[in-house]
Amino acid sequence: MAKLRLSVRGVGPFTDRKEYLFSPGVTILEGNNGSGKTSLLKALYVAISWSEDEGKKSVLSSLVNDELKEIEIELFEDKNIINRIRAIKQEDRLILQEAYEQKFPQKIEKYAFVFLENTLLTSAVINNDLTKLLRSYSEELEYPHLIVMRENLEHVLRGVLDRLEETLDKMQTNIRELKKIREKMEELKQQYIEKEHEKGKLEDAKKKLREKMPEEPKKLDEEIDQLRRKKDELLREKSDIEEEIGDLKRKIENIRKDLEVLKNLNEEERGILDHLNQQLAKLNKEKQQKEEARIALEKEIANLQLQRIIYIQFERMIKEFSELMYSSLSESYCPIFYLEKRECPISRDITTKFQSKESFENYLLSLIERQKQEIDKKREEIEKRRAELEMIVNRVRELESKIDELNTKIEQRSKEINEKTKNLRELEARMRELENKHETIRNKIHELSAEIAHLEARRKEVVDKKTEKELAVIEEKIGNIERELRELLEDMRVLQREENNIKEKNQDLLSYLKLLYAEALLLKKAIAIVQEKIKKEEEEFVKKLEEELNKLLAQLNYRGITKIKVNYEPRTRQITYLIFRDGILTDYSSLSTAEKLSITLITIYVLLNTKFQESWKVFILDSYGELLDDTRFQKFLQALNEVARTHSKYIIVTKVASDAEIPRVVTI
Known part of the structure; x- marks a missing residue:
């Protein structure tokens, strides 16, 4: 089993180099008080867990021998170096010369x-x-996979909640904007009503003036008013058509852009599909060739297998009857597995080639061995061909799957293109219809304007100048009011469009809000499930902790x-x-x-x-044995030793030994 070898110089009281070997299991480091036991264990601790932090540097600095002013620590596991730390101390400042950073788990x-300085x-x-x-x-005692899962879910949930809050803020902003639009709309409606009322008064004044006029001007005025009303209606209809045409143009432009994108994607995907089909055709051709080669090899190996059976039988015959064969060979003799005589390696002067039956026997056995090797080689070749064929089959399946997926995507894209094309044609037909209607209305307005101008000229000829002047003033005022009314109507239309747009946005935001809310609920449920699993894991560990505690406590008595x-x-x-x-x-x-x-x-x-x-690999327990009585401490060490030897761990404890001026190692 691997041993740890600790080599130190300039550590604590040691100016000369000292080496210590630690075997898996429990090792006791014995020594008198002040002999350097703790310094050795701290050197081991630094070598195992070294990192460039102030805590480790402080520990290392405290270990430097005051006389030598330099320190060297080496740690090996068998011949493999774990760490080599060299440093010098100048005016209470540690200068590091060499050290290997260790990826040691902090927990x-x-x-x-476990040193006495352990504050916990x-x-x-x-x-x-x-x-x-x-x-x-x-x-x-966290359970990394569950904790990471919980943290990831909580991170996603925070993102969802942030988006929820952001969406709610947008909706609130839109609601405030809607309120302003509605207030403005009410204001415009009130202005419209006032203007309509003012126009009505002027119409009444105009009517009274006409009543004083002769009969012919009255009729002309009625005709002019009627024509003007028709003209106003046509102007409003023309404005509505122009607005609808504008909307249609925007929709058509968007659909055309979408179609262009879809067609480009379709072309790209068809190009990819053609490339994949070419690859598939090549692979299928290669697959067919490999399959034919495999079948040919299988036939060949079947023949070779038959020959192998013959070789095995012949090998037995050689071992049993080689002497007889050697003495009775003639010119016509050749082993049966050589199908043609010209291939036979055994000639009639066989006795001149081989000096004994043993050499002849070895020769025949070597021929059979070569034939066996040839069969094995062929078998390896066919296995290789099979592997190649299997790889090609897998690639063919993969390509076919990609092609099917791409065909489905192209088919869906084509349906979408067809639907958008149909929609585009319908919109274009509707726009042509509206443009024709717009042209017809424009011509009618032109005709009405000409007819009104003609009637107004005729009216000037038959009405007196004073009445004409008064009527002209009223007509001008009515015309101004009608222009203002049209402007108010246009402003109200704009506000109505803005209100509709905001309502649509809010409706979209509401749908998005519902999705986010559902996602948040699912995430909370998932977090609760993970948390419950963590709780169960902790409860199971607590149960295990209690069992082990009482088990070891009973041993310590x-x-x-x-x-x-x-x-x-x-x-x-x-x-x-x-x-x-x-x-x-x-x-x-x-x-x-x-x-x-x-x-x-x-x-x-x-x-x-x-x-x-x-x-963990190394467990250091320093200066605690003195606080326990020997019997219980020995039992505790026995429990530790059982774990250490089972799992190849190193457990090192210190013990006071008054007869040891220099620390010594005692293995249990």
Whole structure:
């Protein structure tokens, strides 16, 4: 089994080079107080877990021999170097010359190197704060695949909730914009009503003036008014048609762009399809050739197999009757597996070639062996051909799958192109219809304008100038009001379009909001499921922890402590111990220091043995053996040794030995 070899110079009290070997299992590092046991273990710790952080540099600096002012640490596993650290110290400043960065799990470092400076242990043992220690450990009891899954789901959920909030903000902004548009619309409607009322008054005044006029001008005015009303109706219809034509042009332009994109995609996909079909044709041709070659080889190997049976029989004959064959060979003799005499390697002067029957026998056996090798070679070749054929078949299947997928996509794309083309034709037909109608209305408006002008000229001839002047003023005012009314109508149409656009946007946002809400609910449900799995994993571990704690506690035989119950609070994920002495729940503070330390060390042992079995390799336990009595400490070491030897772990503990001025290694 592999051994760790630690070589140090300039570490603690050591100015000369010292080497120590550690075997898998429990190793005791014995030495008197101040002999350098802790310095050696810290050197081992630094070599295993070195990184360029201030904590490690501080530990390394504290190990440098004050006299030598330089330090060298080497760690090997058999002949493989794990680390080599060299540094010098100048005026309390450490200058690193060489070191290998180690990818050592931080969580294992917290448990696997147990020195007296370990604040968690000190707090647990001295300050009666075992909960803090266990809480710190429980933070490491995470289950990476579940935690990563939960964190990923929570990250996605945060993104969904952010999008939900963003979407709601957009909807609120749109609602505020709608409110402004509606207020503006009401204002325009009120203005429109006022203008209509003003126009009505002018129409009444115009009517009274006409009543004073002779009969002929009255008739002319009525005809002119009627024509103007028709003209206004046609102008409104013309405006509506122009607006619809504008919408149709935009739709047609968008469809044409979509069609261009779809056709380009279709052409690209058809090009890819042609290329794939060419590849498929080549592969099918190659497949056919390989298949023919395979069939030919199988026929050949069938013949060779038959010959092999003959060779095996002939080999037996040679071993049994070689002397008889050697003495009775004639010119006509040749083994039956040579089908043509000219191929026979055995000539009539056989006795001149071979001096003994043994050499003749060896010669015949070598011929048979060559034939066997040829069969094996052919068999290897056919297996190779089969593998090549299988690879081609797989490639053909893959290509056929891609071609089917691409054909489906092209078919769907073609349907989409056909639908859009049909829609485009319908829109173009509708636009032509509207353009013809627009042209007809424009001609009618032109005709009406000409007729109105003619009637107005005739009217001027028959009406008196004073009345004409008054009517002209009223007509001008009515004309201005009608222009303002048209502008108001156009403004209201624009606002109506804006309102419709915002409503459509809000409707889309609402649909998106529903999707986001459904996604958020699913994510929350998934997170709850993962959290429940984590809770179950933790509960199972707590159960295992309790079993192992009580199992090892029974081996240590602490008088009076009959049971340790692990109390787990799922809501806070806090782990605490309930101690029972003679079956009665006991306050933790009533335990002795040795009992507290034992429970703490047992906890570390259980964690390493159950949760982090695959992660740690070296476990260092420094200066704690003195706090336990020898019997219990030996039992604790025996439990550790069982784990270490089973899983090839190195467990190193220190022990005071007054007869050892220089630390020595004792293997259990």
